[in-house]
Amino acid sequence: GDSVTQMEGPVTLSEEAFLTINCTYTATGYPSLFWYVQYPGEGLQLLLKATKADDKGSNKGFEATYRKETTSFHLEKGSVQVSDSAVYFCALSDPGTSGTYKYIFGTGTRLKVLA
Amino acid sequence: AAGVIQSPRHLIKEKRETATLKCYPIPRHDTVYWYQQGPGQDPQFLISFYEKMQSDKGSIPDRFSAQQFSDYHSELNMSSLELGDSALYFCASSSEREVFVGEQFFGPGTRLTVL
Numbered sequence: 001g002d003s004v005t006q007m008e009g010p011v012t013l014s015e016e017a018f019l020t021i022n023c024t025y026t027a028t029g030y031p032s033l034f035w036y037v038q039y040p041g042e043g044l045q046l047l048l049k050a051t052k053a054d055d056k057g058s059n060k061g062f063e064a065t066y067r068k069e070t071t072s073f074h075l076e077k078g079s080v081q082v083s084d085s086a087v088y089f090c091a092l093s094d095p096g097t098s099g100t101y102k103y104i105f106g107t108g109t110r111l112k113v114l115a
Numbered sequence: 116a117a118g119v120i121q122s123p124r125h126l127i128k129e130k131r132e133t134a135t136l137k138c139y140p141i142p143r144h145d146t147v148y149w150y151q152q153g154p155g156q157d158p159q160f161l162i163s164f165y166e167k168m169q170s171d172k173g174s175i176p177d178r179f180s181a182q183q184f185s186d187y188h189s190e191l192n193m194s195s196l197e198l199g200d201s202a203l204y205f206c207a208s209s210s211e212r213e214v215f216v217g218e219q220f221f222g223p224g225t226r227l228t229v230l
Contacts, residue, residue, distance in 0.1 A: 032218070034218070036221075042223070043203075043205065043221055043222065043223040043224045044158070044205065044221040044224075045221075046218070046220075046221075049218060089157060089158070093218070093219070100146075100163050100165070100170045100171040101146075101209065101219070102148060102160045102163055102171055102173065103148070103150075103158070103160065103207075103219060104160075105157040105158050105159075106157060107156075107157050108156075108157050
């Protein structure tokens with residue numbers, strides 16, 4: 001079945017450091033890919049998305065490129081801030097055989113940015 | 116813009132009690148998804164509805180049931196609650212008629228605590 005694999009956290013960085021959170025996936029069809037962010041005690045906020053190969057999603061300085069050849073959707077940011085401290089989830093939506101667009105989430109990566 | 120509304124936001128129940136969680140999707144969205152996120156876990160898909168019919172089923176216990184009503188709101192009914200049911204329950208909505216098919220919009224979640 002479909003799955004998402006994320007790098008394990010926690011990831012601890014100093015402010016202004018470069019961030020990469022790896023995400024790879026397996027899917028039967030052609031999934032859409034998403035990154036969600038969850039701040040402590042809050043819900044899931046869409047960070048960025050991509051629907052097809054070579055699409056680049058970007059938002060708030062974060063970027064991720066849909067790489068079909070490596071089945072990856074790595075999240076990057078050039079300069080992190082303390083306010084970026086949160087848990088980041090990679091997710092895919094693939095109707096596959098079920099015909100529905102339920103999300104499959106990765107296990108989440110906790111990011112802590114130190115001032 | 117209108118968002119997904121969930122009620123209640125917090126709920127405390129005793130073991131073996133019942134609980135009902137409600138979800139009001141974004142207007143004109145026809146699909147509702149329910150997810151369960153245990154402490155420190157990734158969200159797990161429970162069940163979905165499209166046009167008031169169940170469209171997919173995930174790891175939902177038999178003690179749980181759900182439905183989508185004529186106004187498209189959905190309710191998740193949980194009976195014989197167990198300690199392990201303590202989690203954050205998310206509802207998400209989407210529209211199969213949207214250009215970007217597959218994107219879900221999440222509510223803030225209902226935090227259920229079973230004592």
